[in-house]
Amino acid sequence: MKYLIKFRLGKSVFERAIDPRFYLEDLRELGNTEVEIIKEKIPEPEEEPTDEHVFHADVILETDRPKEEILELLEFILEDGVEVEELEGGEQSKEQEETREEEKKQGASEVPESLLENYKLETEEILSRLSSSLEELAQAPGSLELINEVFRSFHTLKGNTGLILSYGEEPNLKAIFEITHKAESVLQKARDGGIGLSSRQVEILQELVDRLDDLFLAFSEGREEDVEDVYELLEELGQSSEKSKDMGKGEGLPSDLSALLNVASQYIPLFRELCSKGEISEEEADFFRRALITLYKLTKELGFDQLNEKIKNLQNAFGNIDFKEFCEHLEELANDLQKLVESKREKKEEKKEDKKSFDTAKYISKSNYLRVEENLVKELMDIVGELSVFKEWMYLFVDKLQKTYSVPEASKELKDNIHRFRSLMEGLQRTVLEMRMIPLSTLFERFPKLVRDLSRVLNKKVKLNIEGGETKLDKVIVERIAEPMIHLIRNSIDHGIETLEEREKLGKPPEGSITIKAYQEGGSVVIEVADDGRGIDVDKVKKKAIEKGLHTQEELENMSEEEIVQLIFHPGFSTKDQATELSGRGVGMDVVASTLREFGGEVFVETKKMAGTTVKMVLPLTLAIRKILLVRIGDVIFGVPAESVGEVFKITRDKVKTLKGLRVVYHRDRVLELEFLSEKLGINSTANGSITLLIDNELTQGIVVDEVISTIDAVVKPIPDVIPTSDDISGVTILGDGSIVYVLEVLK
Amino acid sequence: MKKALAVDDSATMRNLVKMALEPEGFSVDTAENGQQALELARRNTYNIVISDINMPVMNGLEFLREFRNFNRTTPVLMLTTETEAAKKEQAKKLGATGWIVKPFRPEDLVKVVKRVVR
Numbered sequence: 001m002k003y004l005i006k007f008r009l010g011k012s013v014f015e016r017a018i019d020p021r022f023y024l025e026d027l028r029e030l031g032n033t034e035v036e037i038i039k040e041k042i043p044e045p046e047e048e049p050t051d052e053h054v055f056h057a058d059v060i061l062e063t064d065r066p067k068e069e070i071l072e073l074l075e076f077i078l079e080d081g082v083e084v085e086e087l088e089g090g091e092q093s094k095e096q097e098e099t100r101e102e103e104k105k106q107g108a109s110e111v112p113e114s115l116l117e118n119y120k121l122e123t124e125e126i127l128s129r130l131s132s133s134l135e136e137l138a139q140a141p142g143s144l145e146l147i148n149e150v151f152r153s154f155h156t157l158k159g160n161t162g163l164i165l166s167y168g169e170e171p172n173l174k175a176i177f178e179i180t181h182k183a184e185s186v187l188q189k190a191r192d193g194g195i196g197l198s199s200r201q202v203e204i205l206q207e208l209v210d211r212l213d214d215l216f217l218a219f220s221e222g223r224e225e226d227v228e229d230v231y232e233l234l235e236e237l238g239q240s241s242e243k244s245k246d247m248g249k250g251e252g253l254p255s256d257l258s259a260l261l262n263v264a265s266q267y268i269p270l271f272r273e274l275c276s277k278g279e280i281s282e283e284e285a286d287f288f289r290r291a292l293i294t295l296y297k298l299t300k301e302l303g304f305d306q307l308n309e310k311i312k313n314l315q316n317a318f319g320n321i322d323f324k325e326f327c328e329h330l331e332e333l334a335n336d337l338q339k340l341v342e343s344k345r346e347k348k349e350e351k352k353e354d355k356k357s358f359d360t361a362k363y364i365s366k367s368n369y370l371r372v373e374e375n376l377v378k379e380l381m382d383i384v385g386e387l388s389v390f391k392e393w394m395y396l397f398v399d400k401l402q403k404t405y406s407v408p409e410a411s412k413e414l415k416d417n418i419h420r421f422r423s424l425m426e427g428l429q430r431t432v433l434e435m436r437m438i439p440l441s442t443l444f445e446r447f448p449k450l451v452r453d454l455s456r457v458l459n460k461k462v463k464l465n466i467e468g469g470e471t472k473l474d475k476v477i478v479e480r481i482a483e484p485m486i487h488l489i490r491n492s493i494d495h496g497i498e499t500l501e502e503r504e505k506l507g508k509p510p511e512g513s514i515t516i517k518a519y520q521e522g523g524s525v526v527i528e529v530a531d532d533g534r535g536i537d538v539d540k541v542k543k544k545a546i547e548k549g550l551h552t553q554e555e556l557e558n559m560s561e562e563e564i565v566q567l568i569f570h571p572g573f574s575t576k577d578q579a580t581e582l583s584g585r586g587v588g589m590d591v592v593a594s595t596l597r598e599f600g601g602e603v604f605v606e607t608k609k610m611a612g613t614t615v616k617m618v619l620p621l622t623l624a625i626r627k628i629l630l631v632r633i634g635d636v637i638f639g640v641p642a643e644s645v646g647e648v649f650k651i652t653r654d655k656v657k658t659l660k661g662l663r664v665v666y667h668r669d670r671v672l673e674l675e676f677l678s679e680k681l682g683i684n685s686t687a688n689g690s691i692t693l694l695i696d697n698e699l700t701q702g703i704v705v706d707e708v709i710s711t712i713d714a715v716v717k718p719i720p721d722v723i724p725t726s727d728d729i730s731g732v733t734i735l736g737d738g739s740i741v742y743v744l745e746v747l748k
Numbered sequence: 749m750k751k752a753l754a755v756d757d758s759a760t761m762r763n764l765v766k767m768a769l770e771p772e773g774f775s776v777d778t779a780e781n782g783q784q785a786l787e788l789a790r791r792n793t794y795n796i797v798i799s800d801i802n803m804p805v806m807n808g809l810e811f812l813r814e815f816r817n818f819n820r821t822t823p824v825l826m827l828t829t830e831t832e833a834a835k836k837e838q839a840k841k842l843g844a845t846g847w848i849v850k851p852f853r854p855e856d857l858v859k860v861v862k863r864v865v866r
Contacts, residue, residue, distance in 0.1 A: 012840075015816075015820070015843055016823075016824075016840065016843050016844060016845045016846075017820060017821050017822055017823045017824065017843070017845050017864075018823070018845055018864065019866075022863070022864070022866060023863075025866075026863060045820075045821050046821075048820075049820075073863065075846070076845060076846035076847075076863070076864070079840075112767065112854070114763065114767065115760070115763065115764060115767060118759060118760045118763045118764075119760050121759070122758060122759045122760045149804075152757070152802060152803075152804060155802055156757060156758045158829075159758060159761065159829065159850050159851065160758055160760040160761070162850060162851035163760065163761075163764065163850065163851035163852070163853075164851075165851065166851040166852070166853060167853070185831075465784060465787065467778065467779070467780075467784070468778075470759060513787065515787075532791075
């Protein structure tokens with residue numbers, strides 16, 4: 001097929017950051033194109049688009065793709081002056097369209113796991129938020145703010161549900177979608193029309209949310225929930241909105257039943273009091289008249305015809321008959337009203353009772369969480385840890401069966417089936433680890449108060465932004481990073497963010513900002529604490545580094561600024577000239593760094609003069625089980641945490657060169673300085689021909705061992721403080737055969 | 749690395765955008781409302797911004813208006829629903845590059861993003 005596509009684009013596309021030339025590229029991908037540029041004047045990136053800016057071109061496209069696809073491609077600029085004309089060969093497209101449609105229909109496929117997980121979590125959150133907002137709304141059905149809040153919850157739930165449904169039909173989700181759709185439109189009307197909701201509508205919404213709970217539970221459990229009753233509710237919800245709208249047009253009277261009940265219960269005692277006087281003043285007579293008018297209107301709107309008739313008669317009688325006689329009739333009305341008030345109250349209470357018992361049921365069925373004592377989880381964790389050690393033993397045993405006990409058949413059989421045991425173990429391990437994960441928000445939610453307090457004490461204005469509180473991390477780690485994080489925030493406010501006057505001089509907004517951001521990156525969780533303060537003074541860091549004897553002037557000159565700022569994490573480093581009351585003396589970033597290192601975390605800093613500092617903490621997801629490389633040096637076996645190793649490779653000894661007294665190898669076009677662990681630890685190496693290098697993640701340093709034996713999952717236990725050890729040893733782990741191995745932190 | 753900013757009050761949607769764009773080589777920042785998004789957009793340069801319309805604190809259209817005050821070159825895609833047709837027009841006037849109608853799948857988003865970012 002051949003198409004002529006005319007571009008007659010002007011200012012309107014350039015104002016929307018559209019580069020029409022992209023479309024020519026896209027069209028080229030669809031088939032053969034002939035492009036004729038008629039007029040092209042595209043604004044420069046910083047230039048304001050004007051009417052002079054145009055893009056006129058004709059493109060002839062020869063393609064086997066359907067017209068729809070071309071139109072879809074051009075969707076964003078179709079109304080801005082693009083025309084697509086079919087030049088020839090339009091017939092065959094029908095068939096293609098059909099197959100295309102079919103393809104679309106077949107779109108049902110598995111929902112990505114993480115998406116579904118996210119959906120479930122957020123839905124639980126939305127539903128619980130909805131039921132508490134509706135509770136509030138029941139107290140104030142007219143509050144537009146609350147209505148908007150409720151609207152948004154339904155809106156979000158609808159959008160999310162629609163997304164999951166787009167992967168395939170599911171009856172419960174379909175019902176959720178319909179309910180949220182209806183609720184959303186009723187709430188939108190109530191919000192935009194400024195009329196609020198009736199208490200009945202709020203009641204219905206509450207019932208609907210309960211049903212949404214049921215539906216969601218049914219969805220999670222994979223069964224189908226009966227939703228017959230929902231449709232009645234939905235219908236009523238829509239109707240009451242019409243009704244309340246009409247009544248809203250009345251004389252500004254509160255218009256529902258609860259209003260009548262309210263008014264009546266106020267009037268009745270007053271009526272009785274005035275009647276008991278026998279005689280009334282002009283003002284009191286006025287009150288009677290107004291009260292009757294109000295009651296008349298309310299009963300009429302609610303369709304209480306009998307009451308309405310009575311009131312009408314009373315209105316006519318007032319002033320025309322004896323006051324005492326009027327009072328007798330009035331008493332009759334008062335009795336009727338009182339009965340009405342009482343009966344409705346009872347009903348309401350009954351409903352409440354009903355609700356209460358229903359709530360309990362809901363609580364029982366909905367409780368997806370189980371509170372467990374932390375110790376139990378820890379115990380389970382330890383058992384799983386031991387089990388995984390046992391798993392390693394099993395592998396050793398397979399070998400032993402074959403080599404030592406010479407039972408190759410048994411060895412083979414065990415070996416063939418051991419993988420099942422392994423995958424079960426891994427599943428168990430993962431589940432237990434997940435049990436220990438808690439969202440970082442549990443820690444982050446303490447910070448707003450901290451920031452407020454600190455900014456008050458330090459007389460600064462600081463705004464705190466928190467992102468990614470939903471990121472989960474091992475509870476133990478969350479607890480242990482609390483102090484370092486508080487320290488970082490304190491540092492930012494105290495040293496980073498300038499005083500109000502300084503900021504004004506610099507033309508910065510008076511309010512400083514701190515952003516805490518958490519996210520998962522591979523097997524780690526990253527937490528960033530960023531401020532928009534003055535940044536770290538690199539010259540000062542240099543001066544301090546020389547003063548403290550960490551580096552010589554010369555060394556520093558060979559380092560990048562980035563490397564130099566990292567020195568603040570060196571023990572005993574502090575940059576501010578005077579330690580202030582809050583930061584304390586001698587406590588610096590090094591405490592942060594050492595705390596993190598204790599459990600395998602790392603910390604980096606990035607700073608821009610006058611623009612701010614970002615501290616990035618990289619934390620392991622969990623403490624408990626780590627991947628350990630088992631390495632051999634001489635006849636001793638050590639462990640090295642796998643996460644600190646970027647690369648492992650074998651080389652022959654003659655590849656090691658000497659450069660300025662250092663032993664190095666050339667690797668990936670870089671010179672890599674080597675450290676021989678055998679020398680460091682005083683063990684005789686037995687590797688003659690070839691040695692094995694472990695290289696760190698940044699590919700800057702390498703350590704030499706004799707060989708790498710294997711990788712294991714192991715529980716690394718810290719060494720008690722009372723045993724003096726080298727800094728290089730971070731803990732011990734027990735192997736399957738019961739032997740104890742030191743875990744070395746040599747690549748940090 | 750290309751950078752994207754995803755603005756939505758729904759965590760599911762934010763995650764969806766991440767899921768879609770990260771494999772395409774984007775690093776994705778997220779914001780829960782227009783205000784957070786503005787702050788991020790003032791400090792960072794993004795190759796694309798993807799924003800929901802209905803959000804608390806500052807909605808997507810308000811965000812778009814503010815954003816276009818200081819940035820005319822970054823494409824902005826709005827996430828709309830079927831019922832928000834009028835808003836689509838409004839968004840175009842305010843400088844939205846394009847839109848994608850919810851619900852959409854990761855691959856749909858990638859397709860649209862590729863149309864406006866190089």
